[in-house]
Amino acid sequence: MYDNARRLNIVNPPALADLVRAFEDIARDEQVRVVVFSGVGGKAFIGGADIKHMAALKTADEGRAFITSIHKLCQAIRDCPVPVIARLEGYTLGAGLEVAAACDIRIATESAAFGMPEVRVGIPSVIEAALLPRLIGWGRTSWLLMAAENIGARKAEEWGLLEQVVKTAEIGAAIDRCVQSILEGTPKAIRAQKALMRRWEELPLSGAIQVGIDSFAQSVTTGEHTEKMTAFINRKRG
Numbered sequence: 001m002y003d004n005a006r007r008l009n010i011v012n013p014p015a016l017a018d019l020v021r022a023f024e025d026i027a028r029d030e031q032v033r034v035v036v037f038s039g040v041g042g043k044a045f046i047g048g049a050d051i052k053h054m055a056a057l058k059t060a061d062e063g064r065a066f067i068t069s070i071h072k073l074c075q076a077i078r079d080c081p082v083p084v085i086a087r088l089e090g091y092t093l094g095a096g097l098e099v100a101a102a103c104d105i106r107i108a109t110e111s112a113a114f115g116m117p118e119v120r121v122g123i124p125s126v127i128e129a130a131l132l133p134r135l136i137g138w139g140r141t142s143w144l145l146m147a148a149e150n151i152g153a154r155k156a157e158e159w160g161l162l163e164q165v166v167k168t169a170e171i172g173a174a175i176d177r178c179v180q181s182i183l184e185g186t187p188k189a190i191r192a193q194k195a196l197m198r199r200w201e202e203l204p205l206s207g208a209i210q211v212g213i214d215s216f217a218q219s220v221t222t223g224e225h226t227e228k229m230t231a232f233i234n235r236k237r238g
């Protein structure tokens with residue numbers, strides 16, 4: 001796996017190719033129940049896209065190819081059949097925040113920092129930046145994308161960008177607790193839930209409810225629920 005820890009895990013073509021391949025492998029593995037996506041080195045989750053690489057982009061085709069390669073990673077995360085938890089330490093900037101937004105659950109340390117500095121290096125924020133208004137609303141997205149000031153983890157949590165913020169020393173335990181909670185769900189139900197939530201994003205309410213009915217109908221044919229529900233019915237009361 002491409003190692004860019006010294007440069008804040010910034011993404012460039014070799015890093016993106018490795019990460020997409022890793023998510024494609026995960027998607028094929030029926031045994032995987034949950035993924036934790038973290039940076040290396042503690043200074044950053046992902047410090048953004050590689051500015052040296054982007055500075056050399058000159059033609060529209062080159063620009064399209066590079067931005068599409070970042071989108072491919074976000075799409076691989078969103079298409080990953082199991083929940084992806086982002087473990088966010090240090091900087092999560094630009095393309096890094098888009099990758100984090102593509103994950104299902106975000107847990108950060110209280111010293112983590114978040115921002116979309118693209119306009120400060122002469123490009124607009126695009127692709128999965130379009131998820132941000134759904135997470136934090138339009139005004140806060142405008143603040144991040146246009147004022148382009150970084151924000152701290154507490155503000156990011158208050159805005160709805162993060163699901164949990166913990167002390168640095170507690171991030172491992174917080175991630176473990178979230179993983180354990182996900183493992184309490186049954187494997188097929190969790191996969192069905194993620195697939196359903198992805199469909200919900202694309203559909204009006206009536207369509208979202210209909211695909212939910214289809215998903216429930218399919219779920220009871222797996223038999224997974226029978227064991228869990230029977231255990232509940234037969235549980236011993238103190």
Ligand SMILES: C/C=C/C(=O)SCCNC(=O)CCNC(=O)[C@H](O)C(C)(C)COP(=O)(O)OP(=O)(O)OC[C@H]1O[C@@H](n2cnc3c(N)ncnc32)[C@H](O)[C@@H]1OP(=O)(O)O
Nearest residue numbers: 006007008010047048049050051052091093094095117118
């Ligand atoms: C389509 C998507 C586009 C985007 O993602 S645009 C957003 C790109 N990201 C940014 O604009 C952030 C740029 N980085 C910074 O401003 C600073 O970094 C930080 C404030 C995040 C951290 O500062 P400090 O702790 O002092 O670290 P350091 O010495 O700047 O970085 C360590 C090494 O990493 C290289 N590096 C950091 N970010 C990038 C980047 N995005 N592209 C290329 N190199 C980067 C540096 O240059 C340096 O390397 P060396 O030690 O060789 O000088």
